[in-house]
Amino acid sequence: MNYTNKYAVQQFIYIAQPGKRLLGVVGGVDYSTAQINKKGNNTVSLSFVAYESFNGEKSAWYDYLDELMEIFVDGIWFIIKNPPEVNHDGKIESKTIEAESYEIGLQNYDIQRFKIGQGTESSYEMMFQSKYPKEKYPDKYKNGIPTVKFYNPDEPELSLLHILLHHAGLIPSKKVIDSDGNEIDNWVDNIADSPWQIGEIDTMPRHIDSSGQELENPTYLPEDSYAFDIDNSDLYSVLTQDVSNAFSCIFTFDTINCKINATYVDHIGKDTNVYIGWRNIQNSLKATRKDELFTTVTVSGGEGIDNIVSVNFGDTDIEDYSYLLEDERYIPTSLKEKYKAWVKYRESKRLDYINLQKKYVDVQEKATEVKSRVPIDGSTEDWSSKSIKDLMQAYDDYTALIRAYESEYIKEDGSFDLDALKKSADWDRYEQIVNYILPTIINKLVSTTDSEANNIKESLKDYGSGNILKNATFITSSNWYGIGSSLSECNVLDTSPIYGATRYMTIHSNSDSCGIKQKEISTSKGSTYTLSAFIRSANANKIKLGYCSSNDNNDYSKVTYIERDITSTWTRVQITFTAPSDISEIYFLCEGTNIAFDITAPMLELGESASTFQYFQMDEEYQKSYLTDWKLYGVDELTSCQKKYSDQMGVLEKYSQEYDSSITDSTEEVYNSYHQLYLDYKKLYDDCTSALAERQKEYDNLISERNNYKSEYDTIAKNVKRENFENVQTEYPAFTKYEEFLLKKLYKHTDYQNENIISTSITSSVEKIEKEYKLYLDAVDRLYAASHPQYTWEDTLDNIYGLEEFQCLIEPLDIYNFIHAEINNNGTFEKLRVTGITYNPCIYQGDFTLTFSSVTRYKTKKNDFNDLLSSALSAQKNALTLSAGNSKDVTSYTITPEFIKSLLGSSSFNAYMSKNNAGTVSGITGNFTNLYSKYIDAKQITAQLVKADSAEFKKLVSESIQTDILTTKILNADKGFFNSLTTELLTGGTSDTFIDFVHNEMKTGTITADQIRSEDGKTFVDLVNGQIQAAKITTDQISGGDGITFIDFLKNQISTSDITANQIKGWGDSQTLIDFVNNKITTSDISANKITGLNDSKTFIDFVNNQINTSVINSDLENVKNILAGNAGVGNLQSIHLTSANAIIDEAVIKQIIAAKISVADLMTHEATSEMITLISQDGKPSIAFKNSTQQFYDNNGNVRVQIGQDATGAFTFSLFDETGKGVLIDSKDGVHSGAIANGLIVNDMIKDATVSKSKLNFPIVETDENGKVSITEILDGNGNAFGVSYKNFQDSVTNGFSSVNNSIASLSGLVASVELIGEQVFVDDGKGSISPNTITIKANVKNGASVNKWYINNMENTSYVSKDKLSFTIPSSYMKDKKSITIKVECTDTTKYDIMSIYRVVDGSDAYTVTIQSSKGTTFKKPSNVDSMNYETECTCIVYKGSNIVSAKSYTWKYANNNDETWTVLGTGQKITVPINISILKKRLKCAVEI
DSSP: OOEETTEEOOOOOEEEETTTEEEEEOSSEEEEEEEEEEETTSOOEEEEEEESEETTEEOTTGGGOSTTOEEEETTEEEEOOSOOEEEEOSSOEEEEEEEEEGGGGGGGSEEEEEEESSOSTTSHHHHHHHHSOGGGSOGGGTTSOOOOBSOOTTOGGGBHHHHHHHHTTSSOOEEEEOTTSOEEEEOGGGGGGOSSEEEEEOOSOEEEOTTSOEEEEEEOGGGOOOOEEEEEEEHHHIIIIIIHHHHTEEEEEETTTTEEEEEETTTSSOEEEEEEOTTTTEEEEEEEEOSOOOOEEEEEESTTOOOOTTTTTTOSEEEOOHHHHTOTTTSOHHHHHHHHHHHHHHHHTHHHHHHHHHHHHHHHHHHHHHHHOOOOHHHHOOGGGSOHHHHHHHHHHHHHHHHHHHHHSBOTTSSBOHHHHHTSTTHHHHHHIIIIIHHHHHHHHHHOOOGGGHHHHHHTGGGOSOOOOSOOSOSSOTTOEESTTOEEEEEEOSSOSSTTOOEEEEEEOSSSEEEEEEEEEEOOTTOEEEEEEEEEOSSOSEEEEEEEEOOTTOOGGGOEEEEEEOOSSOEEEEEEEEOSSSEEEEEEEEESTTOEEEEEEEEEEESSSOOOOSSOOOOTTGGGGGGGOGGGOOHHHHHHHHHHHHHHHHHTGGGOSOOOTTTOSSOHHHHHHHHHHHHHHHHHHHHHHHHHHHHHHHHHHHHHHHHHHHHHHHHHHHHTSGGGGGGTOSSSOOOOHHHHHHHHHTOOEEEEEETTOOOOTTOOHHHHHHHHHHHHHHHHHHHHHHHSOOEEEEEEEEOGGGBGGGHHHHTTSSTTOEEEEEOSTTOOEEEEEEEEEEEOTTTOOSEEEEEEOOOEEOSSOEEOHHHHHTOSOEEOSSEEEEOTTSSTTOSOOOOOHHHHHHHHTOHHHHHHHHHHTSOOOOOSOOOOSOOOOSOOOOSOOOOSOOOOSOOOOSSOOOSOOOOSOOOOSOOOOSOOOOSSOOOSOOBOTTSOBHHHHHHHHOOOSOOOGGGOBOTTSOBHHHHHHHHOOOSSOOGGGOBOTTSOBHHHHHHHHOOOSSOOGGGOBOSSSOOBHHHHHHHHOOOSSOOGGGOBOSSSOOBHHHHHHHHOSOSOOOOSOOOEEEEETTEEEESSOOOOOOOTTTOOOOHHHIIIIIGGGOOGGGOOOSOOOOSOEEEEOTTSOEEEEEETTEEEEEOTTSOEEEEEEEOTTSOEEEEEEOTTSOSEEEETTTEEOGGGOOTTOOOGGGSOTTOOOGGGOSSOOOOOOTTSOOOGGGOBOSSSSBHHHHHHHHHHHHHHHHHHHHHHHHHHHTTSOEEEEESOOEEEEOSSSOEESSEEEEEEEEETTOOEEEEEETTEEOOTTBOTTSSEEEEEGGGGTTOSEEEEEEEESSTTOEEEEEEEEEETTOOOEEEEEEETTOSOOOOOTTOOSSEEEEEEEEEEEETTEEEOOSEEEEEEEETTOOOOEEEEESSEEEEEEETTOSOEEEEEEEEO
């Protein structure tokens, strides 16, 4: 800003065509009307009036002042958004222009169907993922979905700000074809073509959220991320509302360079240290109370958080009378003290109550899980029915999860720590994936013939070609036959030799050998197969693996055996053979008396060797093996399984005994197969019953523990009630009814809801209580604000923009900065943030108005963040609400691998999903056009037709079952009809076989039609011959119940092959359609007078004649409501401009109404003629007189005090008179007269430097030497003695005294107990999941008897990392995985003795900066014995990391503060600095500010 004679030079308003094409200075502007209004988090507005002509000449660029034109003034570009208002006073036209700052143009760019973090195909992070083929996908995103960050210049496709510019169309797109032939939407290369660019983005760490709460870990705006789903908006609104609220940031716009800047709300603005008061430029200050007071609120949260009863002793309300209690006008002092005592007691029990509630819900959640436990969805999924595409996706997803688990649990050497995983809560899920889910998926993929799977089959070739054995899981012994008298027993594996094998079979016999076989295996004759299994035996060291072609007669001489070695531990054995036929058998046999062996994971596969893969291949029945993994089930499911196995045992009861020919006609092999099946189910029943008893006991113990916690917290809730206060202490009596009455009078209720605090389906019960407590603390703060007066401020100042002396204030007095305004006459200043400035940008006249943000005072803090972000927080008459979009706790959720892991790992989520099958629809009735569901859980389903690929029924009742194949172990039926029946064993109720039945009942091998008879003896042939007498059946032979044939029916009902209109008749009469038309319409032409009303006979012509009484209305425009005699009622009236040219106004009107109101300011004349004009004041005395070229000013006594102009001699003079009006004080001839200078009038500032000599002084002076110095020998001490001698003696005395004191302090400092932290401060993350070093150990150096008591991380006590002697603290690198920095604190038994150190995690390749300080001699100092001086020093170094790399800063500025002083003093510059240490100073604090 330029100044002339200490006043600002007038600025002009420039106009430009769209695109900043400058035209020139706008002419005809009334600069007194110009006004700029700056508003925080909003556009800058500009208004002014311009006249069409000036002094008869056309104003420059007047016609260009129109919509979309651009204005530049005061360093800001504006856009005229709307057409200007045009006015005319009969003489001249003017335009009132209103414009908004340049960023308003961003409103013209739509943001529609915009999705970020939604996980859908149209969501930008998913579009980024789909852009790449799998083999080219960026490595860092392979283990999870990429995240869109606020600002990511290295990857604009994952940068929210860049994406918004692109989505709005500011960054143009270009379709290109990549090297693989894929069409890619390439807009990244065109970022520079955008008319708006990204400017400065806040990079400082943020330590508090938008509600003012401390964050556990600092956040950085560029790396922050949120989810958005915006249906329809514009770019400006999305930035300043949606994005601003979500990230708690403020956008500012550089209109000259067209750049978008963003800053965290708590970082914006600075404390200017500018003080504005009544004694300088402040004119007026207006303080306004924002809202009425509330003392009680009912608290609720967002979704899933209905109230705070779990943290508020069962109550939903909280109260705060603290403001009113301090005013004796409201409450007696005695009641105030008692009430405060009760509140103190109540609060002392709150944490105990909350901890008991946490224990209660934690145990309840465990009990619910124990009762409702089921396997995860993937284990129960029918993967065999999935498409190849779904299987491939599932394989990728589950293997990614496995890699994630294995990368999380690692040993110090970096290898996978399986034991650590087994001890964690993740083991159950990991085990189900590797044992049940992946094996089934792989088996389906490798065995498919679908060409779509060729690529993935190639990558899975190490997994083999698939297992062709049946029942390789050993849930039962089904499909396996004992060799000889061998029996088997199926069991659960405790330790599996390979993933995928969860059960094993034990084979034993009392004879000289034992073994099992499987028959009727489909093989390809001549092909090579490998048979393998894991075997162990306690009393055998050899096993035979055998094979042969189909061997129905059990001729074991046909079997080819190959022997292999085994041990007492699991050993994999295998043989390779050529299939002898298309139907083969395989054998496992051990020889020896009372021998036994265990077998698991048997396989028969194509190829010359057994597959060596991690996930074991299983047959199609494998997916059911999870059914007997008892640890996967809770009480409810185990109870159901127990009944199922009991029912199956009942069906096989007749085979419960060992084989005895006297009790069965079956062969021994057949009987033993059913007997073994019975034993299998009995074993399953027993195992299930044992597991159920264990689970039930676990559940009962949890319920008992839960009830104990409930009893305890119920007692606390009862004791803290006000009516029970006298029972829990002895100092105060009970609250009386009158006291309760008085407190009730302070009760003023409203509701408070914080929609940002929510609970989701993956929130544990304990976490929900923690969220309730967070809601409670938030509500306490909000209620404190609502129960205490809050003020807003507006300040009116002199327009300092026009005065050069206030130039230093112009920059500080800007939007968002803090100033200190004087708010009363007592010199009290309030620190306020500027959020609005209104001023004239051109001529700097008039007031200069500042508006300040509304600073809300809470119980624990005060800030104006909500006001800046324009959130929905309000204290309305009926509710306090904190709505979504205002806090980081809310808004939206980004789906990350951590989120998925948390979701899958939640026991409550799994229990809920298992119980409800991903959703429940409850109702009395329900109608669905289409119902698609993965699971339907219902007590009863009634349907005409149910179609399904597969189904399982515990019990199936049906009148008829039609199926191509029915496979079952036992079929019970009263009757059966079979075209062909092949069976090994078929017996009747009398134990007769089917063969016996046939022999006894049927004497023929052929059954003909005449042998099928009905109950009356007639055969089927008789039935046909008797009912059908002809070889052909014609239509006249088809007759109804009345004997009428089909032909008769047609003839009677339809008499012609053509149906005409007159043959269509009504139901109630015989009239045809033609009759109906003829009766209703008598003419082919219908005229207006033939159209009559329904209720009368008036025609359309009558209606028109009655409603409109004239046949012709001629008018260019009519808008008539009512036209009455003498009156006109008008809907819209165009105003008429009355002027002297078109109106005659009565003279009396002018005199009485107009002239009576005319003031001097209203007169437009430029000339006045008079001999002398004297202005008379209100008291009738002259004040100013004008005569010719002379002007005189009068005082209250009528004396002329000032005369300016032409005097009696004709000369132009200036005279200032005294109070008599005669004595001249100052005139233009002689200047200042003696009487004009009173005593004390001349002050130092009035005398020019070096103008008064000593000869003019009436007192002696002390001369200086040639250097301007005064000798101390010339000064006396008051007693006639030389002051220099006295001062030297005093100086020596003080020096000796201080030396003594310093020595005392030095010796004392050596005795003061202290503690100091020593150790490394930086972990380095390579960005690929590895952090080094593996640990950092911080040591506590204690001195002079100090004793370490506690260690803290981020103010939370930690005992996990503390050494036994408490003198060291070891932090593992895994702890820093998701943290950027932590603060370590060691505290002594004397809590005033402590030390603090920060530990940082820097990421290799990251753009984040970390600043650390290192001292060469540590941080605790003691005077060394060999140092005589009290002062010595240490060298400090400032180390700056960018990511994990040490970089140099542009500048380093060091500051220090001694002891607890809050004033920081500059110490010096440079990366290294020598810091002086003075033992007399107990504590010196040091910081270094760097410029990157």
